[in-house]
Amino acid sequence: MAEPALKPANTQADSSPVLSLRGIQKNFGGVTAIENFSLDLHAGEIVALVGDNGAGKSTLVKIISGVHPPSEGVMELSGEAVRFADASVARERGIEVVYQDLALADQQPVYMNMFLGREPVRGPLRVLDRRGMIEATEKLVRELDVRIPSVRATIRNLSGGQRQGVAIARATHWATKLILLDEPTAALGVAETAKVEELVASLRARNIAVLIISHSLDQVFRLSDRICVLRRGRQIGVRRTNDTDKNEIIGMITGLIESEPA
Amino acid sequence: MTVLIQPFDKPASRWRGLAGSPQIASLVILAIVLVGFSLARPAFLSPLNISNMMAFLPELGIIALGMTLLLTAGEFDLSVGATFALGPVIVMLLAQNGVVDIGTALAIGLLVCIAIGAINGLIVTKIGISSFLVTLSMLMIVRGVALYITQGFPLKSWDQPGVFVTLLADSFELGPWRLYTSLWWFIALTALAAYILNFSKLGNWISAIGSNRNAAVARGVPADAVKIGLFIVTSVLAGLAGMISAFRISAASPVAGTGYELEVIAMVVVGGTALTGGRGTILGTIVGAVMLRAIRNGIVLVGVPGLAFNIFVGAIILVMLILHAFIQKRSFRR
Numbered sequence: 001m002a003e004p005a006l007k008p009a010n011t012q013a014d015s016s017p018v019l020s021l022r023g024i025q026k027n028f029g030g031v032t033a034i035e036n037f038s039l040d041l042h043a044g045e046i047v048a049l050v051g052d053n054g055a056g057k058s059t060l061v062k063i064i065s066g067v068h069p070p071s072e073g074v075m076e077l078s079g080e081a082v083r084f085a086d087a088s089v090a091r092e093r094g095i096e097v098v099y100q101d102l103a104l105a106d107q108q109p110v111y112m113n114m115f116l117g118r119e120p121v122r123g124p125l126r127v128l129d130r131r132g133m134i135e136a137t138e139k140l141v142r143e144l145d146v147r148i149p150s151v152r153a154t155i156r157n158l159s160g161g162q163r164q165g166v167a168i169a170r171a172t173h174w175a176t177k178l179i180l181l182d183e184p185t186a187a188l189g190v191a192e193t194a195k196v197e198e199l200v201a202s203l204r205a206r207n208i209a210v211l212i213i214s215h216s217l218d219q220v221f222r223l224s225d226r227i228c229v230l231r232r233g234r235q236i237g238v239r240r241t242n243d244t245d246k247n248e249i250i251g252m253i254t255g256l257i258e259s260e261p262a
Numbered sequence: 263m264t265v266l267i268q269p270f271d272k273p274a275s276r277w278r279g280l281a282g283s284p285q286i287a288s289l290v291i292l293a294i295v296l297v298g299f300s301l302a303r304p305a306f307l308s309p310l311n312i313s314n315m316m317a318f319l320p321e322l323g324i325i326a327l328g329m330t331l332l333l334t335a336g337e338f339d340l341s342v343g344a345t346f347a348l349g350p351v352i353v354m355l356l357a358q359n360g361v362v363d364i365g366t367a368l369a370i371g372l373l374v375c376i377a378i379g380a381i382n383g384l385i386v387t388k389i390g391i392s393s394f395l396v397t398l399s400m401l402m403i404v405r406g407v408a409l410y411i412t413q414g415f416p417l418k419s420w421d422q423p424g425v426f427v428t429l430l431a432d433s434f435e436l437g438p439w440r441l442y443t444s445l446w447w448f449i450a451l452t453a454l455a456a457y458i459l460n461f462s463k464l465g466n467w468i469s470a471i472g473s474n475r476n477a478a479v480a481r482g483v484p485a486d487a488v489k490i491g492l493f494i495v496t497s498v499l500a501g502l503a504g505m506i507s508a509f510r511i512s513a514a515s516p517v518a519g520t521g522y523e524l525e526v527i528a529m530v531v532v533g534g535t536a537l538t539g540g541r542g543t544i545l546g547t548i549v550g551a552v553m554l555r556a557i558r559n560g561i562v563l564v565g566v567p568g569l570a571f572n573i574f575v576g577a578i579i580l581v582m583l584i585l586h587a588f589i590q591k592r593s594f595r596r
Contacts, residue, residue: 087480087482101476101477103476103477103480103481104477105469105470105473105478105540106473106474106540107469107472107536108466108469108470108473108540112469113470113477116466116470116477116478116481116483117478117482118481118482119463119466121462126462126463127461127462128461128462128463128465128466
C-alpha cells in the first residue's frame with residue numbers, strides 16, 4: 001500500500017486519523033475471513049469499501065463496530081488503541097452503524113427511534129422528555145434536510161428513502177467519530193437513492209469519517225474520496241477516487257489486477 | 263433547501279387522530295354497550311349490580327395489566343389462569359396446615375409465581391421457543407400441580423381476619439355501593455402500568471422490542487431481560503389476583519381461573535393492544551376489561567338464555583376486533 005500518498009483530498013490533510021486499522025486479521029475456526037487489513041479513516045472523508053459477495057466487507061464492518069473482536073491486529077481510535085467488548089462499547093465511543101435492515105422500530109414515531117436505548121428523562125419520576133426528543137429530532141432533520149412529514153410520524157408510514165434518511169440521521173446524531181453505512185441504498189428507487197446520496201455527502205461537513213459499503217460503482221465514484229478493494233478477505237488496494245477509474249476498480253474486484261505488495 | 267415538516271398539531275387533524283385511535287374507538291363502543299344495557303334493563307345500573315361487577319373487575323383487570331405489557335413486547339402468557347389458581351392454593355395449604363403463618367405463606371405463594379414467570383421467560387428468550395407453546399405447556403403443568411396438591415378439592419375456607427385479609431379483600435361501603443379493597447389495588451397498579459408504558463424509558467423499550475426486536479437489540483436495549491421481567495410481572499399479577507379472589511370468597515379452588523387466559527387476552531386486544539406486539543394501551547385495557555365484564559353481566563340481565571351466553575360474548579369480541587382492523591387500515595393509509 002502506498003499509504004502516505006492516499007491522504008484525503010479535501011480536509012484535514014495532515015490531521016491524525018480518526019480510526020486506524022493495522023494488520024487486522026479475523027479467523028473463524030480455521031477459515032481466515034480477513035487477513036492483514038490496514039486502513040486509516042480521517043474526519044471529513046468518505047471511504048468506500050468494495051468487493052464481491054463474500055469478500056469480507058460485512059465482517060470488517062462487524063469488527064470495527066465491536067460485534068466481532070479481531071483475531072489479530074490493532075485498532076486505534078483517535079490514536080488510542082481500543083478493543084471493544086461489544087457493539088454498545090463501540091457506540092459509546094462514537095462509532096455508529098447503519099445496517100441494511102435499518103434497525104428501526106416500525107410502530108414507533110421517528111423521534112422515539114432517534115433516541116431508542118438512550119432516551120432522555122427528567123424529573124424525580126424519570127419521565128421521558130418527549131418535548132426534548134422532538135425538538136432535537138426536528139433540528140436534526142432540518143439540518144440534514146431529511147424530508148419526512150413529521151418527526152411524530154410512525155416509521156411504517158414512511159417510504160424506504162425516508163426510513164433510510166431517519167436511520168442515517170440517527171447515526172449522525174450519535175456518531176462523534178465514524179459512521180459505517182452498509183448498503184444504504186440497496187433497496188431504494190432512483191430518486192430516493194439520489195436523496196440519500198446527497199445526505200451522505202453532506203456528512204463530510206460534520207467532521208466525522210464515513211465508511212460506506214456499496215455494490216454500485218457509480219455510487220462509489222459519485223460519493224467517495226477513496227476506494228478500498230477487498231477480495232476473498234485480502235486487501236487488494238486503496239485508490240484515490242480522482243486518480244482511478246471503474247476499469248481499474250473492477251479489475252481489482254474480480255482479480256484481473258493482482259494485489260500490490262504490502 | 264426547503265424544510266418539509268408539516269404541522270401535525272392542527273386541531274382538525276388532532277381530532278381525526280383521536281377518533282382514529284383504537285382506545286377512543288373502544289371507549290365509544292363501551293359507552294354504547296353501557297347505555298344499551300341500561301336502556302334495556304334499568305337494573306343494570308342498580309347499586310347491587312354495579313357493586314357486583316366491581317367485585318369481579320379488578321381480579322381479571324389486574325392480570326390484564328401485566329398481559330398488556332407482555333403483549334406489547336410481542337409475547338403472551340397462557341399460564342395466567344392456572345397461576346391464578348396455584349398461587350392461593352399454595353398460600354391456603356401452607357397457612358391452614360399450620361406450616362407457616364399467613365404472611366410467610368403469601369410470600370412463598372408469590373415466590374412460586376415469580377419462578378413460573380422466570381421459567382416461562384427464560385425458555386422463550388434463551389431457547390427461543392414461541393411463548394404460545396411454552397406457556398401452553400406451563401398452563402398444563404401449573405394446573406396439574408394445583409389439582410394434585412389439593413387432590414382436586416377446593417380448600418376449606420380461611421375465616422381468620424388479619425392484616426393481609428384486610429389488605430387484599432376487605433370491603434367497604436361507598437354511598438350505595440359496596441366495594442372491595444381490590445379496587446384500590448387495581449387503580450394503583452393501573453397507574454403504575456400506565457406510567458411504565460407511556461412515560462418511562464422501559465415503556466419505549468417494551469414497544470420497540472415488540473415492534474422490531476433486532477432493532478431494539480442493535481440500539482443496546484436488553485431485550486431478553488425486559489421480556490423475562492415482563493413474564494415474571496404477569497405471573498405475579500396473576501397470582502396476586504388469585505389471592506385477592508380467594509380471600510374475597512374465602513376459598514381456594516384448584517380449578518379457579520379456568521379459561522381466564524383467553525378472557526384476559528380478549529380484554530387486552532379488544533382494548534386496542536396489538537396481538538402481534540409493538541403497540542399497547544393501558545387505557546384501552548381498562549376499557550376492554552370493563553366492557554367484557556359489562557357484556558357478561560348485561561347479557562344475563564337482558565335475559566339471554568344461559569347456554570346461548572357465549573355466542574354473544576364471542577360475537578361482540580369479534581365485532582370489536584374487526585373494527586380495530588378497519589381503524590388500523592385507515593391509519594396505515596393516511
